[in-house]
Amino acid sequence: MLEPVEAEFAKPPIYNDAQEEVFQSEETEEPNAITHAANNLTRVETREGRQASPTHSQSSTLQNNRVAAKLDDPEKGGYQKTADGKILVTFDVGEDPKEWTKFHKLATITASTLCLTVALGSAMPTGDLPGAAEGLHVSDEVIYLTITLFVAGFGIGPLFFAPLSELYGRQPVYMVSIIFYFFFTLPSCLAKNVATTLAGRMIAGIASSAPFTNVGGTIADVWAVQDRGIPMAIYSSTLFMGPCLGPLFGGWISLKTGTWRWIYWVLFITIGASCILCLFNPETLAPVLLRKKAKKLNKQHNTDAYTTEADLHRPSFRTAITTALIRPFVMMVEPIIILFTFYLSFVYALLYATFFAFPIAFEEIRGWNMGMTGVSFVSIIASFFILLRTEADSLPQIGIFLANVLIMPLQERLYRKYTAKHGSSPEGRLYTMMIGAIVLPPALFILAFTSYPGVSWVGPCICGIMFGFAMVSIYISGNSYIVDSYSNVAASAISSKNMIRSFVGASVPLWITQLFHNLGFQYAGLFLALVSVILMPIPFFFFWKGAWVRSKSDKANR
Missing domain, CATH: 1.20.1250.20 (MFS general substrate transporter like domains)
Incomplete structure (x- = not known):
């Protein structure tokens, strides 16, 4: 197994077979192809039952692309859009308690x-x-x-x-x-x-x-x-x-x-x-953490579009x-x-x-x-x-x-x-x-x-x-x-x-x-x-x- 320092320069990137298959299946013509691949790759499970992740430098680049994609197109970035135009905020990797x-x-x-x-x-x-x-x-x-x-x-x-x-x-x-x-x-x-x-x-x-x-x-x-x-x-x-x-x-x-x-x-x-x-x-509490995240995003982008699924059905x-x-x-x-x-x-x-x-x-x-x-x-x-x-x-x-x-x-x-x-x-x-x-x-x-x-x-x-x-x-x-x-x-x-x-x-x-x-x-x-x-x-x-x-x-x- 490659050590972390060597992994930074390993070619091709050290993905397992399942990850490579997902990565190759992405359409590279799309501007956000790397983002799509990253989102799918993080969901592929290893033999031990845990989620595999790219190396540090790749993770940093993909994370930046993911954030940009979410801002430009919430659906492509991982967020969902409701019928009335609201953007449902979800956890990024590591944010869920x-x-x-x-x-x-x-x-x-x-x-x-x-x-x-x-x-x-x-x-x-x-x-x-x-x-x-x-x-x-x-x-x-x-x-x-x-x-x-x-x-x-x-x-x-x-x-x-x-x-x-x-x-x-x-x-x-x-x-x-x-x-x-x-x-x-x-x-x-x-x-x-x-x-x-x-x-x-x-x-x-x-x-x-x-x-x-x-x-x-x-x-x-x-x-x-x-x-x-x-x-x-x-x-x-x-x-x-x-x-x-x-x-x-x-x-x-x-x-x-x-x-x-x-x-x-x-x-x-x-x-x-x-x-x-x-x-x-x-x-x-996950709904409260997501609510804080939505509030922060609304403030950053001067909008009220970001919300959470819990708030859509939040009782009085x-x-x-x-x-x-x-x-x-x-x-x-x-x-x-x-x-x-x-x-x-x-x-x-x-x-x-x-x-x-x-x-x-x-x-x-x-x-x-x-x-x-x-x-x-x-x-x-x-x-x-x-x-x-x-x-x-x-x-x-x-x-x-x-x-x-x-x-x-x-x-x-x-x-x-x-x-x-x-x-x-x-x-x-x-x-x-x-x-x-x-x-x-x-x-x-x-x-x-x-x-x-x-x-x-x-x-x-x-x-x-x-x-x-x-x-x-x-x-x-x-x-x-x-x-x-x-x-x-x-x-x-x-x-x-x-x-x-x-x-x-x-x-x-x-x-x-x-x-x-x-x-x-x-x-x-x-x-x-x-x-x-x-x-x-x-x-x-x-x-x-x-x-x-x-x-x-x-x-x-x-």
Whole structure:
């Protein structure tokens, strides 16, 4: 194979046989023959399935000719003309987000850090809820509303943020969301009464909810279906890592500073850092990028002829909002959404249940302080590194020794094998969910029957590792399956799931302590374990019958 420098002077040009055939078939009498040939050549696939491209100097010349052709004759240059004379702008090579370099695509994963910041906000105050109740002179049940209202906001905000992101792009919505989250966390830092705290928490919860819906859309914007596993694993893990880090950070912050208010101040500073990071997150939504390109071309050529196909059929703002408010409720009757939402909501509720179950198991039963109780959540966090290691062997080797003990099939490798045999199908994403469904019930049984005063703390911590592993594996697969099954309406599908999940999670602080105190820790844990057993068949059913279920839906991918 010729080296790049030699290729510059190679004669004839180094095209493969298929490219040469296309090149020779062009009519050289046409002024734009080279442009036509270049356009066709870039579409010829190599044996590896990737598009072949000319050498650097040839590419530069052909690109200049292509641009000139598009300006003189849009149809010959690659753009299409509508009946009313409008020119439909399309992506040139490399402009489509799905054609970005791997490094550029990985930059979009920074959006997942916004999810981590939001998830921290939902859990850090649990580090010292009794202290906040005492400081604001209210009961424990009232102070629990600071968690309930914040999490409930996760279900309301996406109804508005999802359509706004489709109209104006991902980046502006991220920015507005995180800024409002930043400012409405401040009342909790300074509040003199509980009403101010609750109002600030509710608005902050609504404002901060955009990343939970839009990050899934961002991943779908830039990653091909077969490559979404790693980004979805990182995204889903942040949803759980934040809530587990929250009690750890919150407990020690309150213990070392002597006041619960510093929990909110540290959160306030963290959100501010996320605002700065958000500035560097690129726009990924294709229609918005094309709209910007059309606007630039119109300005350059002093015309309004350039437009996009999406803008030709662009709904009004009112129609878009109305559709976005209605579609998530329409999606709720989809069998996939119903069953997966029920399962994922249960898993999400279990996560918030641990915020109150672990303090009972370690503080009330074993007499630990709030800081050490927060450390117990490390057992859950450790499982995330197991999952990230096993999701793709290209990720850093964090926790690899644990992965070798609790190894599970490599999700991405199994998915590729599945698609090689059956074609691209969402069902290939369900391997880890099936494993998680099997691991979850034993984890809950262990938690229930090792929480006695005379039993070592090791038992609940082993449960934490198993529970975290099962929880994240279920959620990663579940999220991936929903996005792949409803890629055309992924934002609405995720919004529908998030709304129900958030309301279920928000309700947990209002009843979970009563459940454990009234039934007893062991019987309450047994009840949750039995529910997980009932839900266990869901991923197995969809693995075998998912294609049939999707074939009956007019919204799911066939």
